[in-house]
Amino acid sequence: MTTTTSFAARATQVAARATDLSKVYGQGETQVVALDHVSVDFGQGEFTAIMGPSGSGKSTLMHCVAGLDSFSGGSVRIGDTELSTLKDKQLTKLRRDKIGFIFQAFNLLPTLTALENITLPMDIAGRKPNKQWLEQVISMVGLAGRLSHRPTELSGGQQQRVAVARALASQPEIIFGDEPTGNLDSRSGAEVLGFLRNSVRELGQTVVMVTHDPVAASYADRVIFLADGRIVDEMLQPTADGVLDRMKHFDAKGRTS
Template sequence: MLHAGETTMMSAAPSPPTTFEVAARTEGLTKIYGKGDAQVVALGGVSVDIHAHEFTAIMGPSGSGKSTLMHCAAGLDEATSGKVFLGDVEITGLKENDLTRLRRDRIGFIFQAFNLIPTLTAKENILLPLSIAGREPDPEWFARVIDTVGLSERLGHRPTELSGGQQQRVACARALVSRPAIIFADEPTGNLDSKSSREVLEFLRRSVTEFGQTIVMVTHDPSAASYTDRVLFLADGRVVDELREPTAETVLERMGRLDGARGV
C-alpha cells in the first residue's frame, strides 16, 4: 500500500523469495530547491528499498524527481532531510572525504554523456577508477568484463575512434570493473541509436543475471525499462507505483495511467 509522502516498496515477483536483500535504501528522503515563491520540492519524503542483484528502473514524467532520487541515493547530491543508506552505511551523515572514498570504492556510475577522457585509450578509461584508487585490476575479471561488453579488439582506441555505442560500452565496463556494490545509470541510452541502445541494455542485463550486479537506471524509455526486473514510478516527488517483470507494453500502460491521474 502506498502512503502519501512516504513509500516503501515490498512487492514480490511470482517465484522469488518474499524478502529481498537490500543494496540501498532511502528513509523519508526530501530534497527542496530554492526558497519562498521559488521553492521547488523535488522529493517529498521518499522511502524506498533497492533490492540487491536486481536491475531497477526509475521512471516518471519530467520534473517527477527521478534523477534527483538517483543523485541523492548515489551521494552526488545532498538531501534536505531524510536518510540514505548504502547497505548498512548511512551516507547522509558522512564527511565529504569519506563520501568521496565510498563513491570511489563501492559505487559505479554510467551517465548519458559518456564522460570518457579523450586522451586515454578505451582500456585506460576502463581502468581509470582503479588507477585513481591505487588498485590493480583482477585480470580474470577484467577479461570477463571485456568479453561480455565486446570490446576486446577496441581497447587500444581512443574515444574519438569509437562509435557512440562503443563509447557507452566502455563507460559500462568502467563502472563494472571495480565490482561496485551498486551501479547508478542516468539515461545511459539517451544519446544512442536503437541498435547501440539494445547492445548497452543487453550488457547491463547480463551483468545482473550473470554477475549478480545491482543496477539502478533512470530512463524515460519503456523499451529500456523492459530489460529490468522492477520499475519504480515517480510523480511529483513521490514513488506512486511499481511494476515487476515489466514489458514495454505494461510500462506504457502504467505511464498512461499515471498521466491520466495527473490530468495530463
C-alpha cells in the same frame, strides 16, 4: 497505487535504501519540493528502472541515493553506510569504491585508450583490478578487440560499452545509470541494455537506471514510477507495452487510474 507483491520484501539483501527522503530547493514562494518523503529499497542483484514525467524527481532520487547530491531530510544507506554521516572526502571514497556510474554523456577521457578509461577509477585509487573479473567484463561487453583504441576511434555505442565496462570493472556494490542509452541509436542502446541485464544475471550486479524509455525499462526486473516527488506506482517483470500503458494513466496529480 497499483502494485503486486512488494519488491523490497522479495529482496534478500538491500544494496541501497532511501528512508523518508526529502529534497527541497529554494524557500518561500520559490520553494520546490523535488522529493517528498520517498522510501524505497534497491535489492542486491536486481535491476531497477526509475520512470516518471519530466520534473517528477526521478533523477533527483538517483543523484541523492548515489551520493551525487545532498538531501534535505530522511536517510540514505549504501550497504551499511549512512551517507548523511560522511564528510566530503569519505563520500568521495564511497562513490569511488562502492558505486559505479553510467551517464548519457560517455564521460571518457579522449587521450586515454579504451582499457585505460576502463581502469581509470582504480588507477586513481591506487588499486589494481582483479584480472579475471576485468577480462570477464571486457568479454561480456565485446571490447576485446578495441582496448587500444581511443574514444575518437570508437562509435557511440562502443564508447558507451567502455563506460559500462568502467562502471563494472571495480566490482561496485551498485551501479547507477542516468539515461545511459539517451545518446544512442536503438540498436546500440539495446546492446548496452543487454550488457547491463547480463551483468545482473551473470555477475550478480545491482543496477539502478533512470530512463524515460519504456523499451529500456523493459530490461529491468522492476520499474518504480515517480510523480510530484513521490513514488506512485511499481511494476514487476515489466514489458515495454505495459510500461507505456502505465505511463499514459498518470494524471497531473501523479496518481494512476
